[in-house]
Amino acid sequence: xxxxxxxxxxxxxxxxxxxxxxxxxxxxxxxxxxxxxxxxxxxxxxxxxxxxxxxxxxxxxxxxxxxxxxxxxxxxxxxxxxxxxxxxxxxxxxxxxxxxxxxxxxxxxxxxxxxxxxxxxxxxxxxxxxxxxxxxxxxxxxxxxxxxxxxxxxxxxxxxxxxxxxxxxxxxxxxxxxxxxxxxxxxxxx
Amino acid sequence: xxxxxxxxxxxxxxxxxxxxxxxxxxxxxxxxxxxxxxxxxxxxxxxxxxxxxxxxxxxxxxxxxxxxxxxxxxxxxxxxxxxxxxxxxxxxxxxxxxxxxxxxxxxxxxxxxxxxxxxxxxxxxxxxxxxxxxxxxxxxxxxxxxxxxxxxxxxxxxxxxxxxxxxxxxxxxxxxxxxxxxxxxxxxxxxxxxxxxxxxxxxxxxxxxxxxxxxxxxxxxxxxxxxxxxxxxxxxxxxxxxxxxxxxxxxxxxxxxxxxxxxxxxxxxxxxxxxxxxxxxxxxxxxxxxxxxxxxxxxxxxxxxxxxxxxxxxxxxxxxxxxxxxxxxxxxxxxxxxxxxxxxxxxxxxxxxxxxxxxxxxxxxxxxxxxxxxxxxxxxxxxxxxxxxxxxxxxxxxxxxxxxxxxxxxxxxxxxxxxxxxxxxxxxxxxxxxxxxxxxxxxxxxxxxxxxxxxxxxxxxxxxxxxxxxxxxxxxxxxxxxxxxxxxxxxxxxxxxxxxxxxxxxxxxxxxxxxxxxxxxxxxxx
Numbered sequence: 106x107x108x109x110x111x112x113x114x115x116x117x118x119x120x121x122x123x124x125x126x127x128x129x130x131x132x133x134x135x136x137x138x139x140x141x142x143x144x145x146x147x148x149x150x151x152x153x154x155x156x157x158x159x160x161x162x163x164x165x166x167x168x169x170x171x172x173x174x175x176x177x178x179x180x181x182x183x184x185x186x187x188x189x190x191x192x193x194x195x196x197x198x199x200x201x202x203x204x205x206x207x208x209x210x211x212x213x214x215x216x217x218x219x220x221x222x223x224x225x226x227x228x229x230x231x232x233x234x235x236x237x238x239x240x241x242x243x244x245x246x247x248x249x250x251x252x253x254x255x256x257x258x259x260x261x262x263x264x265x266x267x268x269x270x271x272x273x274x275x276x277x278x279x280x281x282x283x284x285x286x287x288x289x290x291x292x293x294x295x
Numbered sequence: 296x297x298x299x300x301x302x303x304x305x306x307x308x309x310x311x312x313x314x315x316x317x318x319x320x321x322x323x324x325x326x327x328x329x330x331x332x333x334x335x336x337x338x339x340x341x342x343x344x345x346x347x348x349x350x351x352x353x354x355x356x357x358x359x360x361x362x363x364x365x366x367x368x369x370x371x372x373x374x375x376x377x378x379x380x381x382x383x384x385x386x387x388x389x390x391x392x393x394x395x396x397x398x399x400x401x402x403x404x405x406x407x408x409x410x411x412x413x414x415x416x417x418x419x420x421x422x423x424x425x426x427x428x429x430x431x432x433x434x435x436x437x438x439x440x441x442x443x444x445x446x447x448x449x450x451x452x453x454x455x456x457x458x459x460x461x462x463x464x465x466x467x468x469x470x471x472x473x474x475x476x477x478x479x480x481x482x483x484x485x486x487x488x489x490x491x492x493x494x495x496x497x498x499x500x501x502x503x504x505x506x507x508x509x510x511x512x513x514x515x516x517x518x519x520x521x522x523x524x525x526x527x528x529x530x531x532x533x534x535x536x537x538x539x540x541x542x543x544x545x546x547x548x549x550x551x552x553x554x555x556x557x558x559x560x561x562x563x564x565x566x567x568x569x570x571x572x573x574x575x576x577x578x579x580x581x582x583x584x585x586x587x588x589x590x591x592x593x594x595x596x597x598x599x600x601x602x603x604x605x606x607x608x609x610x611x612x613x614x615x616x617x618x619x620x621x622x623x624x625x626x627x628x629x630x631x632x633x634x635x636x637x638x639x640x641x642x643x644x645x646x647x648x649x650x651x652x653x654x655x656x657x658x659x660x661x662x663x664x665x666x667x668x669x670x671x672x673x674x675x676x677x678x679x680x681x682x683x684x685x686x687x688x689x690x691x692x693x694x695x696x697x698x699x700x701x702x703x704x705x706x707x708x709x710x711x712x713x714x715x716x717x718x719x720x721x722x723x724x725x726x727x728x729x730x731x732x733x734x735x736x737x738x739x740x741x742x743x744x745x746x747x748x749x750x751x752x753x754x755x756x757x758x759x760x761x762x763x764x765x766x767x768x769x770x771x772x773x774x775x776x777x778x779x780x781x782x783x784x785x786x787x788x789x790x791x792x793x794x795x796x797x798x799x800x801x802x803x804x805x806x807x808x809x810x811x812x813x814x815x816x817x818x819x820x821x
Binding site for chain 2: 136139140143144147148151152155161165168169172173175176214215216217218221222225227228231232233235236239251252254255256283286287290291
């Protein structure tokens with residue numbers, strides 16, 4: 106019955122509206138709503154964390170911490186139609202806290218993160234190349250911007266606001282990053 | 296490739312990369328909140344808990360001390376040394392638990408590879424990954440020189456063999472995702488006193504020493520000292536070319552001979568010099584060899600009852616030596632490559648080292664000149680000496696290997712070459728777009744009118760479109776969503792063309808100068 110309702114809910118509401126509803130459900134004591142939120146956001150959270158930390162173990166930690174934080178902060182969420190941005194902000198803060206706490210974890214090579222795909226049957230060689238090049242060949246800011254746009258679907262304007270950058274900066278970093286990636290990815294195909 | 300395609304691929308790769316931890320995450324998050332409620336009831340039991348915990352702590356300390364001792368010996372006593380050799384040489388000390396205790400560079404190239412990475416306490420797998428990755432990024436493992444030697448030296452032979460096999464496999468699969476194929480040689484070290492003293496005398500790793508030792512044992516042509524300055528790729532080539540079986544070293548993949556002329560060219564050179572048509576020559580042997588400090592092709596063939604033997608410089612193509620054996624007469628000639636003596640003349644003893652023009656201050660007769668090194672670099676890069684800017688050339692000595700470092704710009708690309716001064720082989724080759732990929736706000740499409748005016752030899756977008764359509768077998772009227780961009784990849788200008796027809800997506804890369812189809816793809820939409 107609940108499942109039926111949720112699919113109806115998700116069909117009628119936009120993603121943002123559904124997320125906001127689930128967040129307020131949590132405040133009301135509904136812990137199943139967290140599961141729904143997870144389903145809608147896990148890729149964005151993990152990808153974003155990975156893009157900042159470049160390290161899958163830390164990214165996984167943040168994945169855990171993020172939803173704990175959502176549970177605990179649901180009460181203080183103000184419905185402004187931007188639940189994704191709120192969740193990404195939580196993610197980003199958790200990432201930076203981690204970075205401040207242990208700085209020297211970043212020698213771990215990119216390959217370690219790419220190897221996460223070993224367990225996924227559907228992962229192709231191209232997926233590995235994409236993952237590797239995003240982590241290895243882009244600057245930190247470029248990578249954050251690309252992930253926020255490609256995985257979470259944020260508009261450049263929204264990204265500018267989230268990262269506190271000027272819009273033209275975001276646009277040019279984004280296009281530089283995509284340009285780099287296109288080259289690297291088509292080279293790999295040869 | 297369209298932006299939306301890239302975005303889709305990124306989204307896919309990162310989504311797949313998420314571990315399957317939903318249950319754990321939810322449990323953690325919701326359980327957490329539950330715990331918070333219980334906590335407030337616990338305060339009354341505190342004093343009882345206090346004494347129990349005190350005892351527990353004491354017990355725990357004892358257990359930790361014991362475990363700590365075991366932990367220490369497993370993690371900190373050196374059990375095994377793993378070395379990597381390509382040109383760079385690196386030694387990795389690992390503990391019984393296969394955790395890294397120390398990483399040492401054995402030469403300057405090795406230091407470059409290590410850079411400022413800090414490995415202490417990491418897993419051997421992770422470290423190997425990082426080092427091989429660094430070699431790839433720094434251009435030491437590439438198309439031209441793809442061989443790497445991994446040697447394991449440990450007290451427990453079984454473990455060493457297992458580790459050797461595992462790491463060799465791992466490196467093999469790492470390299471197989473690159474655009475070239477790697478050649479991985481692996482071995483466990485049989486540490487004799489002789490080996491140790493040879494390694495020390497020539498300042499090379501035990502691994503390289505054992506490889507050279509194996510080659511020398513199997514093949515009397517060489518002495519140990521001869522081979523010390525060669526790279527692993529060259530050593531690999533020599534031993535496979537001669538068909539030698541090595542005692543300790545196992546080999547996967549094939550050494551790259553792309554920096555050499557190739558057997559076909561060598562045959563041509565030999566036949567031409569002998570005034571024999573290529574087809575009429577019955578070739579008996581064509582082998583890559585190392586002689587007198589130079590990589591050469593040994594070419595032997597017969598024609599009309601005459602036996603011909605040639606030694607041809609594998610890089611320059613100069614004829615180092617030739618020998619003609621008619622029934623009843625033999626003449627031996629060492630020759631300067633530029634004059635062509637017809638095969639029948641004999642006692643022309645023009646002895647000269649084939650590769651060298653006399654020049655200033657080069658100390659040994661077996662070194663190539665700086666000009667020759669530049670030539671080699673330019674030819675490899677496909678540029679003309681006149682088009683080159685910012686040329687820098689330096690002769691350097693690095694761990695007993697003398698080399699030329701050559702840097703220059705051409706066509707918006709920065710080239711960096713290291714060329715072995717003795718053999719003329721390209722040790723390292725790096726290319727970078729001048730100033731990096733940043734080209735400001737515009738998207739990837741390079742407007743092609745400016746390029747057309749500076750290089751009038753481009754075929755033009757219309758012609759490129761024709762070529763693509765013809766290859767695809769569709770007519771211009773049947774296509775949709777056509778796009779054509781001029782782009783430059785590694786110095787090759789190409790038109791990137793995309794279009795759809797019927798249910799098929801087509802993609803072409805067409806060389807903007809020659810019109811050759813570099814790449815073509817078709818994708819049927821289901």
